[in-house]
Amino acid sequence: MLTDELRAEVARLKAERDAVVLAHYYVPPEVQELADHVGDSFALARQAATLPNRTLVFAGVRFMAESAKLLSPDKVVLMPDPASDCPMAHMVRRETVDAARATYGDDLAVACYVNSTAEVKSWSDVCVTSSNAVKIVRELPQRNVLFIPDRHLGSYVASQVPEKNVILNDGYCPIHRDISADEVAQLKAEHPGAPVLAHPECGPEAMALADFAGSTSQIIEAAAAGEATDYIILTVDGVRGELERRCAGSGKRFHFPATRPVCPDMERITADKLVACLRDGTGEVGLPPVEVADAARRTLTRMLELGAR
Numbered sequence: 001m002l003t004d005e006l007r008a009e010v011a012r013l014k015a016e017r018d019a020v021v022l023a024h025y026y027v028p029p030e031v032q033e034l035a036d037h038v039g040d041s042f043a044l045a046r047q048a049a050t051l052p053n054r055t056l057v058f059a060g061v062r063f064m065a066e067s068a069k070l071l072s073p074d075k076v077v078l079m080p081d082p083a084s085d086c087p088m089a090h091m092v093r094r095e096t097v098d099a100a101r102a103t104y105g106d107d108l109a110v111a112c113y114v115n116s117t118a119e120v121k122s123w124s125d126v127c128v129t130s131s132n133a134v135k136i137v138r139e140l141p142q143r144n145v146l147f148i149p150d151r152h153l154g155s156y157v158a159s160q161v162p163e164k165n166v167i168l169n170d171g172y173c174p175i176h177r178d179i180s181a182d183e184v185a186q187l188k189a190e191h192p193g194a195p196v197l198a199h200p201e202c203g204p205e206a207m208a209l210a211d212f213a214g215s216t217s218q219i220i221e222a223a224a225a226g227e228a229t230d231y232i233i234l235t236v237d238g239v240r241g242e243l244e245r246r247c248a249g250s251g252k253r254f255h256f257p258a259t260r261p262v263c264p265d266m267e268r269i270t271a272d273k274l275v276a277c278l279r280d281g282t283g284e285v286g287l288p289p290v291e292v293a294d295a296a297r298r299t300l301t302r303m304l305e306l307g308a309r
């Protein structure tokens with residue numbers, strides 16, 4: 001529970017540092033409440049690139065803060081918990097990329113989910129998020145697309161863009177992958193007719209039960225615009241707060257799988273750590289070596305250009 005003193009302390013420290021706090025939908029609710037902007041990775045990446053503040057505090061996992069630093073290298077980017085990292089961000093090997101490039105030559109694009117390290121981005125041609133992956137892959141001039149690191153989002157993209165040969169890599173988000181199809185079936189039995197809104201990082205068995213697939217923001221929009229009262233939500237439980245804010249007064253109810261989908265790395269970020277980071281300037285994110293930074297920045301910029309069209 002946030003106290004008025006803590007809210008006032010955060011406001012004072014933000015003013016002192018000319019800082020703005022960006023929080024992902026998956027971090028704990030009290031951190032979302034203290035943030036200036038809450039969103040999914042695409043919205044936050046776009047926002048971070050346009051904000052005038054000198055300091056960006058990124059309440060999310062490392063690849064998000066790293067992307068913000070790549071896009072705004074002159075700004076100070078701070079992480080409340082620098083150990084918050086996404087395991088999927090590392091789940092691809094350089095040899096996989098090199099082998100695909102050797103096989104397909106110029107008729108290959110490497111599309112890299114933004115949930116990846118700067119180094120992985122630097123091996124790639126364009127970044128994508130779950131909001132814009134289908135659109136961007138569809139518009140790429142190459143017919144062959146190596147999709148890294150997430151196999152499940154890659155499979156979903158392949159199903160939506162059948163004209164492309166989408167080559168998959170073996171990475172995955174452990175939280176979405178472990179959403180159990182049996183638990184989804186149980187929810188459907190308990191709430192007959194409730195639309196199932198799923199994040200495409202979920203595994204194929206759970207996705208087969210979904211009525212709608214989309215990014216966290218797209219799930220929120222679909223639930224807000226829908227006419228049903230009950231919704232089954234297949235993504236990280238942290239999104240519940242924004243669903244309830246957006247649908248306040250509508251009587252809508254949101255049901256998550258019995259095994260609560262929680263991202264332990266996002267949960268590491270607490271209000272106390274946010275205050276400490278604002279007060280002490282700790283958790284600063286640096287730039288990778290210049291050749292990595294330049295190549296990774298190109299993939300992010302290309303995404304922002306293609307995603308904005």
Ligand code: SF4
Nearest residue numbers: 061086087173175263
């Ligand atoms: S929810 Fe999954 S993809 Fe997102 S940060 Fe956590 S582990 Fe990574």
